[in-house]
Amino acid sequence: MRPILTLGLYLATAGFVSAAPLKINGSTTVNLPVAEAAEILRAENKLDIQVDTQGGSGGGISMLGDGLVQMGMSSKPVSEDDRKKYPQCDFHETRIGEDAVALIVSKDVWESGVHELNKAQIKDLYGGKVTNWRDLGGVKSQRIVFFNKEPGRGTWEVFVHWLYGSPKLAPQVNFPEVGGNEETRNKVGSTRGAISQLSASWADGKTVFALAVSGDDGQPVEPTPNHIATHKYPMSRPLFVLTNGAPVGDAKTTVDFLLSPRGQKLVEKHGYLPLKALAK
Amino acid sequence: MTRALSWILSLTALASLVLLVGVFTWQSSVIWQRDGIAYVTGHSWFYRQQQFGAFSLLYGSIVVSSMALLLAGPLGLGAALFIAEYLPQKTRLVLKSLIELLAGIPSVVYGLLGILLLRGWVYETFERFEPLSGDTLLTAGILLAIMLLPTVVSLSEDALRAVPASQRRAARALGLTRAETIWSVCLPQARRGITSAFLLALGRSLGETVAIFLVVGRQDNNVPHSWLSPAPLLQAGQTLTSKLGGAETNIAYGDPLHWSAIMGLGLILLILTGAATLLGTVRRERNA
Amino acid sequence: MRKAKDLLLGTLLGACLLATLAIVGGLVFAIVHRGWPAISVSFFTEQIRLVGADGGIFWNLIGTGILLVTALLASAPCAVSLALLERVWLRSPQLRRLLRLALYTINGLPSIVFGIFGFIVFVQWCGWGKSWLAGGLVLAMSMLPTVTIVLLERIAAIPTRYVEAAAALGLNRTQIVWAVLMRQSWGGLISGSLLGLARAAGETAPIMFTATIFAGATFPRAVVESPVLTLSYHIFILAQDSFAPAVGTKLWGAALVLLGLVFSFTLAALPARLRQHEESNV
């Protein structure tokens, strides 16, 4: 019933109160803890917070740059290009946790014996040079179905940064696109021979499985919390909330909450590494 | 007073619609100036490399819509014929109302059904043709066909109703069977109305966004190598609308060239749907 | 032989109708079947929690309502004006036909185009950001032709003898408009608006760039930067991005509520339309 009372209150005060809401937009990965934090802040601190995930990290950065939102969520650092594109915005990154981009495969691929890939194999895969799992160590012959994260998603950027050094150097490819994390997990899980990039915490080990990745030294590394924390796993990435300049006002309240033990618990709850795990 | 006010409001409404066309034309001018017709015929769309070729999107839109029409057209026309020619007035009105009700099911609901039910069905049913996944042009086509069905039935039934009852009576009085009457009287005389119904449905299907967005797979640059093989239908693709409704629209604003390429898609879509609807409306006028 | 063909065609066409009803009716059933368990009082009175997995759709309903009321208020006067323009003020048959063709054509334009138009004009140029007013105006544009066309048909169905009788009494055109045309076409405006609202309530494409966000919006207290939550966008986002079992039922529940909303608008418009159907059949 509370929302109805709130509505009554709003109607009564409409026109008098004009406090601007705190608007947040960006990465679906970062969204999970932030949205839940926002629910708590709305209830406890009476903050007016709106959270949206349009366009993923890229959307968060561009909307903060355009001044359309007061806080961005990003699962990748703000690039020099972005800073140049929005000179009026002083992007301020606050790290709230750490995640890794895993390559996840469907059950049949996992059971066919593909548990790890090295960088060269992944390049062949993304470049479309190999099209059958047999060529990547699979027992069964099965076509590869690559679901690519859509443009603007932090996951995709982290992936190509590691593989090619920069999004600009990535080859031109045509794969079916996927957006949010849950969509990715569902599509990979329900499609034979599927692979995609996904936040490691979403790899449940039941419908989708995270592959171990070997870096330049050739040692396969699984995206376990330990490996992510120590950066042994190559595609680990920080999770940021972004503000224009250092956070103030409601934004500061939110950031402080996210960095507090309760906020960090939310980060952990959604499968990401809290900051204290990184310090170790 | 009344007169002046209604002129002002009308002109405001019309002006905003002229503005709409104007905005799309003007905002897309950059890409037309850069690429000209190559923008429409170009096969590659890689926005990071600043390549904007809309052909595969056009292809996706047209393939999905024609598939939808091919499926929904005959079935819907058949249902309309049964309602108009076989059922008594009362049943007819009830069914017609029901069908019009169903025509209002929001497209996002169809999208939900598509993503949760139809994707898997297509993936399993067409397994021996080896689709890469359940998100295919065919999935979008089937989903769109289901969406169009009520519209096709309702509009075709209108067209058949426009054939005077006296014509049917005269044919039956000669001893023609119901089937013969349908073939020789109803269908030929409602031909304009029926094609008009199909054109209006085509316009609607070309512009449908969210339902297609959810099941088409959103794969850029998918143009088939062979036009004769049905295999490309079982691949993911991208339509004008799924591109417009997707992530790129948000990313593009602020980059003049990219944005203008997006707006160009909007202009193409406006022209296609506008043409189909206008043609359909003119035919319908003549039919009545 | 002729008889066999007759029978065959009848069976075939009957099968077409049955298939059509089965397919579309089956879909409605699927939604009702899956969504019903989610329906409860708290589903309507609580706000979303846990990214759709818990809570209800209170603010989504309020937001949808705000957009619809705005769209209605913006489109109804324009629809009346346009209908009068076509029926009364314009004297040239060519111009009237042009106006009619324009209305029908606009009626067929895709709603995503209106959405992007609203994004440029209201969100960017006017600097409103995502705003309920932007969404309401965009929806008004997309439903305007529907309302106008139904109203036009209604006015056209008014027997000319009423107009002639009024004119014979010496009433001028404005007086005839108020005394005869408007009084007799109220039903048309209402049923047209209901049909327009049915269409607008289910729209996603026009509002996703202009008016609605996924979570956190409540009652807008200004125009600028004041988005709302809506049912359709809620379903759109969750359909893509959440298959968690807890979200599932809530999601189908939201779809069921949206369907119920759209159907009740259409059904409310039905009696008036049936009456007109019968009149035009005589």
Add this chain to the structure above:
Amino acid sequence: MSEVPPILQIQKLEVRTHARLLLRNITLSIFEGEIFGLIGPSGAGKSTLLRSLNRLNDLLPGLYVKGDVLLRGQSVYARDTDVNSIRTRIGMLFQQPVIFPTTIRENVLFGAKRVLALGKVEQTVRVESALRESSLWDEVKDRLQQPASALSVGQQQRLCLARALAVQPEVLLMDEPTSALDPRSTAAIEELLLRLKTRHTIVIVTHNITQARRVTNSLAFVAIQDGAGEILEHGATKALLSAPKNPILADYLTHSS
């Protein structure tokens, strides 16, 4: 005459809607080669009676028929009767000419082509004979491929007649066939009727007593009695018109002339 069995025998025919009785206890015999007229005030059910003869009323839902009609002794209303073949054997002409939007030739052949499965040559022969029978041949022989809608209303009605004749029906039903026509076209049709009489049996509904006197051999007077249409009197035209026995008929005749 009475030794020859009637071509059409209406037996205790009753037509009703859900709510109301339209026709009560109609019994009539119509003989080969005669023109049988149905007269009576509007709304008495003459058209309904006429349409019961070829079961055209079947097309209107909500009409129930009891009793039977025999065409050369064969039941029209029996369950196993092929309605379409009955309608082929009993042709019909309506108040307003109903022209199909196609050429004159195709209009004439509209039924014949499909019902009789005529070959190419036969079709051409049939077009000419039907048009000659309906006295239209000389007027349209040079423009058979032109749209029928270009004809005058009177010509259109004769075209409809040609179309009905082309399937070679045994009986022709006419529902006030001249009510939409001007006096000259009416005269042409009436002349035609008299000529057709030698080879066809015709049942005609008319409002026009003069017309009835001129063209029919026998007449039946249909009027409302106790809320439903009944045949109040029938017999040879001359006798019936000159010496009506039924007072209602007498009254009707004085007021219509």
